[in-house]
Structures are given as structure tokens and as C-alpha cells.
Amino acid sequence: MPIQRAKPVETLYDEVAGYDLVLTPDAPLASAINRRLDVPHFGTFATTPRRLAAGRKERAEDRSAFLEVVDRTDHDWKSISYAVGNTLQCWEHQGSIESILTYDAYVDDATEAVVEIMAELRSTSRRLTEYTIEADSVAVVGEDQLTELERSILPDEYDRFDLFTDDKFEYPSFNVFESSADIVDAILDTVDAETADDVAVVLDSNSRYSSLVESAFAAADVPYYGGPGFVDDPHHRSLLCLCRTAFRGSETLVSDVRPALTQMGVDVDITHDDKRLHALDVPETEWIRAFCSTLESQTFDECLAEYESRTGASLDLFRDELAQLGLAETRIDERRLDELAYYLQAYEVPVDRENEGVLLADAKSSGYVDRPVVFHVGLDEAWTHTAPKRPWVDTETQFERYIQQFQLLLQSGVEQYYLVQDTAGGQPVTPCLYFGELLDEEYERFSDLQSVSHTRTFDGVGEGFEKEPVDGDAETVRNVSNSSLTTYVNCPRDYFFDRLVDGPDRDYFKEGNLFHDFAEFYVTHPDVVDDAAIDEVVDLMLEEATPYFATSDQPLRERTYRIGLETIVEYLDDQRPFRDDFLTPSSGWGENVFAEYFDRPVDSPITERWFENGALGMKGKIDLVSDPAHLLDFKSGSKKSRRNVIENAAVDPPGDTPDFQAAMYLCHYRTERPDEPLEFTFFHFLETLDDVVTGDHDVADTLTTVSYYPWTFDEHVGTRDAFDVLLDGYNDCVATFEDLGYEAYAAIVERLSFPETTEKDELRDSSFATEFTNAVVERTSDSVDAEKGCDQAIRALNGHRQKTFFEEDLDALEDFVAGRIDELNRHRAGEERFPVEGPGGEPNYRRVDHRDCILEGASDE
Structure with missing residues (x-):
């Protein structure tokens, strides 16, 4: 079915102007018709059945009924709310309050009490049930939109008028934007304080658009109404958040109360977000901790007064609501607090509003908006109603009501603007499901339909970000660390937000740093660390990490720390004595927790060696120079194999989990010790945690060591080291x-070149394999299977290549880093935008830290 064209209000008025009374399904539509009156009219002209019966503006009878039942019964609040909702809904659709009692599955003590009490209340529904229309001539506009209860007041004779014509509505193009912020900017470009009364914005009141539009209008001094309600008041939300924090226990994080902290003007550094509030000893959170500790001894009114005293806010509306609920003088406990929170979420507490400025209309509550200019924002699946799944509701009829209401809403205003997104948070936006019923086109997203794309051009040509000249040049990046490079390679835009947005300290960073500090200290002062000192170190680590972990985790963490420390001691004892005569003294790197605790300096030339190699564009910190040609890095994470280390350092193309640490450090170190084979070891000191517990521990299982040879792999094939690989492999080999x-082996491979491919089948089919096999067969006895041995040898050499760094590998990484630094500086200088995709293509989103800041698709075009 196509979108039916709605009758203009002027046309509807012309059709019903001669009637004494006009009934409409929607109050704004009735008001719009009334505004067209051009002759005096005695009494009510256009109105809704509910307003006619009540004699005033409709009130939220569900809230009024709830308050009445709460005051007169002892049933729990959720049961009362559930029963009130069912009773009113059934009454609306069946026309009688007692009709709910015929549905046995929905009848309980609370429902019976609600029916009994509500039958006595002078509610709008009861007035509708009893009302009789006395007008002589009655017109009903959009009768299909009226419910059974609303139709019950209609006289025997009345004239019907449709809301729609038989014509098709040619909907305007969808204006597709990259982000919700761009949509808000587009609205602000059109609306100001002078034009506000001519504009309406229709949106889902629970969407991100709602708060963005309200904030933007407030910042631009554009008046508006119909926006945030009682529960949206920042102080109301803040107070409720603080009260609930008191019952969450000791594991509450600082991030859980950050909205309240912000509202109170308390500035706590974001680095503390992942720390437990009650274990964090910073002055900024002292009042909240004290507030939570005494809350259960206070009444709601006393709690409110303390919050007002602290913030300077006036919460008279909240106090009045607590009085209505009978909670003001009640002592606070978790049950009462949960009931209060439920009530505030379930019911809209009325607030006084100034009805001027831009009208903010909820897409699922409004059927018509009478403003010359209407912005329809979002138009996504959040605009789709969820039909009540109750036996008293005719779902097909209700769906038709929703479809008609949606069509009418789409045509509200003289000028309609549909402002939408194709993607949000990196995910496709699903258009409102009603479009599937109304449009003939096949589509998956808004851009598949009649649409106009509004893309901000990054170079400042045409529409887009306005550039303002500033003095100064962008800082040039000359060196990158492994962590920066891996983030940039995976997703350049994530790298950008890493530099732009502060993040909280992480537990694994804290623990890792503590283990590193201990290793550095132990290398320098092994004589200080005995069993008693290990106990002290464990206690100190627990103290340092306490804000990050639940109290119940302490025994496990204590055991983990002790095993990690003992494994580090075991390995370092086995490596002694260390040589340091080949390195210049180091001034140390940063602070060391254990050096400070034991009051001993750490200034070893072989530990924590910071380097910045400007020629290579690389920087980093070497944990330990184990010997003149051997570097070591302490790792608390899971162990990786040699093959994984080499694969993760690949650059053509980069892998899904890039990690260039070993390769970068070897690149730097080979400039200090050129023409020497080198080694790099990852020491995963927690890898054998389970083995230690079971008594089957071998420190060798914690080590992953990769070698570097200062020659190409092709040259390496003829070396004694390569030959030894063949003597330690498959049986026939x-x-x-x-x-x-x-000697014979070296003579054979000297005149051959090993293929570049690493694919097994391609290697077997290569000319190298043929010539190599023929030459070996000629020089070996019949007692060996030389052909099978050569096939195994080629596989063994290829496997060795995939577990080892050679000259060409590090050369390629150096070129790759130089290219990325050039790119990075172009992005930073504003010549190019930071893209979402890195050199390896689509990011691995499991390794993206700022997922909510990254848009895909059209945003990169």
C-alpha cells in the first residue's frame, strides 16, 4: 500500500465547519482545526472524546490511579502498576472496566483491588463510560483511530470524515547524514529564537537525538517545549544514582557515579573510572562515601535536604512527589528505593512548561503536529510501536491505527524534512518498519530510497567543516612505539581518538607495571629479596591493585602474584651473572614502587632501557638486556608461539592481530650491534600458573624466543644453522x-635460490624443489629415501623461515614504519582524514578501544 495523502487541516476544517461538535482522535489535530475557526462558536467545537468527557485537558489517569491504589492497599508497587496498566488498557479496548475480570490469567488480588478502587474514581475513562453527547450535529474525523471506549460516547447519528484522500503522498527525499551531531547542526542552521514558534521536531524521546537536540537548543538560546520530564532533571537523576550507590556494595566503580559527580561539580580524573569507589582514597569522592555510609539511617526527606545543602539545588518538586507517595518521612532502605526508581521510570510526573518555542514531539505519542516546518529525525525502528500482546487487543486493528498515525505524522507541516542516518556506531540503521508496508521500493537502508547525502567534506571545499586559520604547525611525529603502531595499523581513526580522548587506568596495566618494577628491582638487588621480602612485595601489590578488584578476588590475586614473582626470581637466578660492561650506564626509567619501598636505587644499564631511534622512527623500552645479543621482555599475558610472533610482525599485509614489538626492538638493537645474530625472548611469567599449583612447573614453558640473522633467508639456507634444522626434524629428512x-648440502644450495612463497604446494612445484631433490638423490645412497627426505627438508626450511627474522623482514618493517609515519603526519597536518581502515583493510574491532567514536561506510567517502 502506498502512503496515502493526508487531508490538509484547511480542507478538514472546510468539511466540518458547519457542525456543532467535531471529534478527532488526536488533541493537536483538534487544536489545529480550532485555530482555523473564522466565525464565533459557542462552546466546544473540535476536541477529542476524552477532553469532551473530562471537560478539561486529559490527565495521566494511570499515575493518578496508581497513587490512589498505593495509598489504599498494601500490594507491592510493581503488581499495582501492572494491574492498573492492564485494567486501563482493557477498558480502552473493550469499553468496560469490569472486562478485565473475564480474563482469568490476568486476575489476581491486586487486579481486583485496582478494579474496585478505580470504579470509584472520577477518572477520564469513567467519565467517558458515562458521558452522553448532547450536540445536534456531530462530525467525527478519523473514526478508525478511535478506541472502543472513545466510540462509546458517539451518538446514534453522526457524520464521518476520513483523514486521508485517495491520492498517493510523494514523500520528500531522505536527508542522509553521517552522524547524529550533523543532524542537530542541520536543524540549528535553520532554527533560531525568532523562528522557533514555527518549527517542530519529531523524534523518539528515548533516543540519543532527544538529549542532543535539547542540549543544542539550550546552548543556542532557542526556546523549546515538550522535552525532558521530571525524571530527566539532572539533579533528580543524580540524587537517585547516589542513593542506589549506597546499596550496590563495595564493588561500585567510580564510573558508576560519574554522572552524579559531574552534576555536583566534582572533578575526578577519568583515570580512576575503573577503580572501586569505596577503595579509592581521593578527596573528591570523600563526601559521596560518607553519604553512602549513613544513608540507611536517614529518611528520604533528610537525604533530600543533605543533597540540597551539598549542591545548592532546590528539589521542591521531588519533595512534593515523595510526599504524594508517602515516602518523605520513611527511612530509606533498598526495597523502598527500588520502588521509587520503578515509579519514576513507569510514570511521567507532570511538570510546568512554557508552551513556546520549538515543539519537541515524541514519534510514538504524536499523531499530528501543527507547525509550518517539521523535522522528522531518525525515522528508524525506534519509531515502530510495539503492539500490546494482550488478549483484549485486536492486533490487526491496532496495527492499522499505528500505520495511519505514522502516515499522518509523516505529512505534518507545510514543509517536511526527513533527517536520518545510514549507520550509527558503525552499524546499519534500520528504517522504521512501517516503511516496509508503505513503500514499493526494495531497500535495506535509507540511502537505497529517494535520498540526498550530506557528507562533510574534509578539505573545506563546498559544504562541510568550516576552517578557521590558526597560527602554528601540527606537531610532527618522528618516532612511534609498538603500541601506537599496532593501534594505527589496525585502525588509524582509533589511534586518533586514543590521542584525543582520555581513558581510565586499566587493572592489567597496573599489575603489569608492578611485575616489571619487581623484575627491575630484583636484577639490581637480588640480595634484598628473600621469602619475607616476597611476602611484603605481594602485600604491596595487593594494596596498589585493591581499587581495581572485588574483595572476594583477593585470595586468587595473592596466589597469582606470589607465583608470578617466584617464577621471575627463578628465571633471573638461572640467568646470572649478567654482563653490563657492553652498555653505557642508565639513569633509570621513571619511578619504581619497590625501589621506593625498600629504599634502594635502581640504576642498572641492562634493565628498563628506553630508546628513541630517530633514524628508524621507532621508540620503546627494553625490559632486560639478558646478554650482549639477547633482549627480553616480561609479559603477564598469554604465551604466543614463535610462528605467532613472526606472523604478527608481518607488514605485507599486516595481520589481524599486529604486534611489532620484537621486530622493532631488534631493528633498533641491530643498529647497535650490526652484523650479529640476535635473539628476543618473551617471558610469560604467569603461563605456568596452573602447573605450579599441580607441581609440574617448568620455567622453559614460559619462554618464546625468536632469532634474527643479519642476512637474507636465501643466504641462510646454506648455513650450518639451517643444516642443523634439517638434522633435528623429520626421520627421512x-x-x-x-x-x-x-659440505655437499652447502655446495648444492649455493647455486639455488629458495622460492619466496610460503605455500606448501607451490614450494613442491617449484624449480628449486626439482633441482634440489635431483642433486641430493645423486649424492646419497640407496639406503635413504632421499626424495621424501628432500620434501621434508623443504617443509622444515620453510617452517624455520616462518619462525625466524631475517634481514629482509626487518628491512621491510623499517620501510613500513617510515611509510606509516609519513601518512600519520599528513593526517595530523589536516591534509587527509584519519581513515577507519588501516593498511590491512577492515579493522579488527575486538582490538578497537573507541568503538563508539568510529563510523563506517559513507563517513569515509
Whole structure:
């Protein structure tokens, strides 16, 4: 079915102008018709059935009924709310308050009490039930939109008028924006304080658009109404948040109360967000901790007064509401607090509003908006009603009401503007499901329909971000660390937000730093660390990490720390004595918790060695120079194999989990020790945690060591090291090359070139494989299977290549880093936008830290 064209209000008025009374399904539509009156009219002209019966503006009878039942019964609040909602809904659709009692599954003590009490109340529904229309001539506009209860007041004779014509409505183009902020900017470009009374914004009141539009209008001094309600008041939300914090226990994080802190003007550094509030000893949170500790001894009214005293806010409306609920003098406990929170979420507490300025209309509550200019914002699946799943509701009829209401809403205003997004938070936006019933086109997103794309151009040409000249140049990046490079390679825009947005300290960073500090201290002062000192170190680590963990986790963390420390001691004892004569003294790197605790300096030339290699564009911190040609890094995470280390350092293209640490450090270190084979070891000191517990621990299982050779792999194939790989492999390979001998092997491969491919089938089909096999077969005895041995040898050499760094690998990384630094500086200088996709293509979103800040698709075009 196409979108039916709605009759203009002027047309409707012309059709009903001669009637004594006009009934409409929607109050704004009735008001719009009344505004067209051009002759005096005695009494009510256009109105809704509810307003006619009540004789005034409709009130939220569900809230009034709830308050009455709460005051007169002892049933729990959720049961009362559930029963009130069902009773009113059934009454609306069946026309009688007692009709709910015919549905046994929905009848209980609370429902019976609600029916009994509500039958006595002078509610709008009861007035509708009893009302009789006395007008002589009655017109009903949009009768299909009226419920059974609303139709009950209609006289025997009345004239019907449709809301729609038989014509098709040609909807305007969807204006597709990159972000919700761009949509708000577009509205602000059109609306100001002078034009506000001519504009309406229709949106989902629970969406992100609602708060953004309200904030933007407030900042621009554009008046508006119909926006935030009682529960949206920042102080109301803040007070409720603080009260609930008192019952969450000791594991409440600072991030849980940050909205309240912000509202109170308390500035707590974002680095504390992941720390437990009650274990964090900072002055800024002292009042909240004290507030939570005494809350259960206070009444709601006393709690309110204390909050007002602290913030200077006046919460008279909140105090009045507590009085209505009978809570003002009640002592606070968790049950009462939960009931209060439920009530505030379930019911709209009335607030006084100035009805001037831009009208903010809720997409699921409004059927018509009478403003010359109407912005329809979002138009996504949040605009779709959820039909009541109750036996007294005719779902097909209700769906037709929703469809008609949606069509009418789409055509509200003389000028309509549909402002939408194709993606939000990196995910496709689903258009409102009603479009599937109304449009003939096949579509998946708004851009598949009649649409106009509004893309901010980054270079300042045409529409887009306005550029203002500023003095000064962008700071040039000359060196990158492994963490920066891996973030940039995975997703350049995530790298950008890493620099732009502060984040909280992480537990694993804190623990990792503590283990590193201990290792540095132990290398320098092994004589200080005995069993008693280990106990002290564990206690100190627990104290430092306490804000990050639940109290119940302490035994496990204590055991983990002790095993990690003992494993570090075991490994470092096995490596002694360390040589440091080949390095210049170091001035130390930062502070060391244990050096400060034991009052001993750490100034070793072989630990925590910071480097910035400007020629390579690389920087980092070497944990330990184990010997002149061997670097070591302490890791608290899971162990990776040699193959994983080499794969993660690949640059053509980068892998899904890039990690260039070993390769970058070897790049730097080979400039200090050129032409020497080098080694890099990852020491995963927690890898054997379970083995220690079971008594089957081997420190060798914690180590992953990769080698670097200062020559190409092709050159390496002919070396004694490569030949030794063949003698430590498959059985036929060992037999063949023991029979052949190194001298003959070296002579054969000297004139051959190993293929660049690493694919097994391509290697077997290569000319190298053929020539190599023929030459080996000629020089070995019949007692060995030389052909099978050569096939195994090629696989063994290829496997060795995939577990080892060679000259070409580090050369490629150096070129890659130089290219990324050039790119990075172009982005920073504003020549290019930071893209979402890195050199390896689509990001691995599991490794993206700022997922909510990154848009995809059209945002990069």
C-alpha cells in the first residue's frame, strides 16, 4: 500500500465547519482545526472524546490511579502498576472496566483491588463510560483511530470524515547524514529564537537525538517545549544514582557515579573510572562515601535536604512527589528505593512548561503536529510501536491505527524534512518498519530510497567543516612505539581518538607495571629479596591493585602474584651473572614502587632501557638486556608461539592481530650491534600458573624466543644453522642429510635460490624443489629415501623461515614504519582524514578501544 495523502487541516476544517461538535482522535489535530475557526462558536467545537468527557485537558489517569491504589492497599508497587496498566488498557479496548475480570490469567488480588478502587474514581475513562453527547450535529474525523471506549460516547447519528484522500503522498527525499551531531547542526542552521514558534521536531524521546537536540537548543538560546520530564532533571537523576550507590556494595566503580559527580561539580580524573569507589582514597569522592555510609539511617526527606545543602539545588518538586507517595518521612532502605526508581521510570510526573518555542514531539505519542516546518529525525525502528500482546487487543486493528498515525505524522507541516542516518556506531540503521508496508521500493537502508547525502567534506571545499586559520604547525611525529603502531595499523581513526580522548587506568596495566618494577628491582638487588621480602612485595601489590578488584578476588590475586614473582626470581637466578660492561650506564626509567619501598636505587644499564631511534622512527623500552645479543621482555599475558610472533610482525599485509614489538626492538638493537645474530625472548611469567599449583612447573614453558640473522633467508639456507634444522626434524629428512653431509648440502644450495612463497604446494612445484631433490638423490645412497627426505627438508626450511627474522623482514618493517609515519603526519597536518581502515583493510574491532567514536561506510567517502 502506498502512503496515502493526508487531508490538509484547511480542507478538514472546510468539511466540518458547519457542525456543532467535531471529534478527532488526536488533541493537536483538534487544536489545529480550532485555530482555523473564522466565525464565533459557542462552546466546544473540535476536541477529542476524552477532553469532551473530562471537560478539561486529559490527565495521566494511570499515575493518578496508581497513587490512589498505593495509598489504599498494601500490594507491592510493581503488581499495582501492572494491574492498573492492564485494567486501563482493557477498558480502552473493550469499553468496560469490569472486562478485565473475564480474563482469568490476568486476575489476581491486586487486579481486583485496582478494579474496585478505580470504579470509584472520577477518572477520564469513567467519565467517558458515562458521558452522553448532547450536540445536534456531530462530525467525527478519523473514526478508525478511535478506541472502543472513545466510540462509546458517539451518538446514534453522526457524520464521518476520513483523514486521508485517495491520492498517493510523494514523500520528500531522505536527508542522509553521517552522524547524529550533523543532524542537530542541520536543524540549528535553520532554527533560531525568532523562528522557533514555527518549527517542530519529531523524534523518539528515548533516543540519543532527544538529549542532543535539547542540549543544542539550550546552548543556542532557542526556546523549546515538550522535552525532558521530571525524571530527566539532572539533579533528580543524580540524587537517585547516589542513593542506589549506597546499596550496590563495595564493588561500585567510580564510573558508576560519574554522572552524579559531574552534576555536583566534582572533578575526578577519568583515570580512576575503573577503580572501586569505596577503595579509592581521593578527596573528591570523600563526601559521596560518607553519604553512602549513613544513608540507611536517614529518611528520604533528610537525604533530600543533605543533597540540597551539598549542591545548592532546590528539589521542591521531588519533595512534593515523595510526599504524594508517602515516602518523605520513611527511612530509606533498598526495597523502598527500588520502588521509587520503578515509579519514576513507569510514570511521567507532570511538570510546568512554557508552551513556546520549538515543539519537541515524541514519534510514538504524536499523531499530528501543527507547525509550518517539521523535522522528522531518525525515522528508524525506534519509531515502530510495539503492539500490546494482550488478549483484549485486536492486533490487526491496532496495527492499522499505528500505520495511519505514522502516515499522518509523516505529512505534518507545510514543509517536511526527513533527517536520518545510514549507520550509527558503525552499524546499519534500520528504517522504521512501517516503511516496509508503505513503500514499493526494495531497500535495506535509507540511502537505497529517494535520498540526498550530506557528507562533510574534509578539505573545506563546498559544504562541510568550516576552517578557521590558526597560527602554528601540527606537531610532527618522528618516532612511534609498538603500541601506537599496532593501534594505527589496525585502525588509524582509533589511534586518533586514543590521542584525543582520555581513558581510565586499566587493572592489567597496573599489575603489569608492578611485575616489571619487581623484575627491575630484583636484577639490581637480588640480595634484598628473600621469602619475607616476597611476602611484603605481594602485600604491596595487593594494596596498589585493591581499587581495581572485588574483595572476594583477593585470595586468587595473592596466589597469582606470589607465583608470578617466584617464577621471575627463578628465571633471573638461572640467568646470572649478567654482563653490563657492553652498555653505557642508565639513569633509570621513571619511578619504581619497590625501589621506593625498600629504599634502594635502581640504576642498572641492562634493565628498563628506553630508546628513541630517530633514524628508524621507532621508540620503546627494553625490559632486560639478558646478554650482549639477547633482549627480553616480561609479559603477564598469554604465551604466543614463535610462528605467532613472526606472523604478527608481518607488514605485507599486516595481520589481524599486529604486534611489532620484537621486530622493532631488534631493528633498533641491530643498529647497535650490526652484523650479529640476535635473539628476543618473551617471558610469560604467569603461563605456568596452573602447573605450579599441580607441581609440574617448568620455567622453559614460559619462554618464546625468536632469532634474527643479519642476512637474507636465501643466504641462510646454506648455513650450518639451517643444516642443523634439517638434522633435528623429520626421520627421512634426518637420515637423508646425515648421509649427504654439510659440505655437499652447502655446495648444492649455493647455486639455488629458495622460492619466496610460503605455500606448501607451490614450494613442491617449484624449480628449486626439482633441482634440489635431483642433486641430493645423486649424492646419497640407496639406503635413504632421499626424495621424501628432500620434501621434508623443504617443509622444515620453510617452517624455520616462518619462525625466524631475517634481514629482509626487518628491512621491510623499517620501510613500513617510515611509510606509516609519513601518512600519520599528513593526517595530523589536516591534509587527509584519519581513515577507519588501516593498511590491512577492515579493522579488527575486538582490538578497537573507541568503538563508539568510529563510523563506517559513507563517513569515509
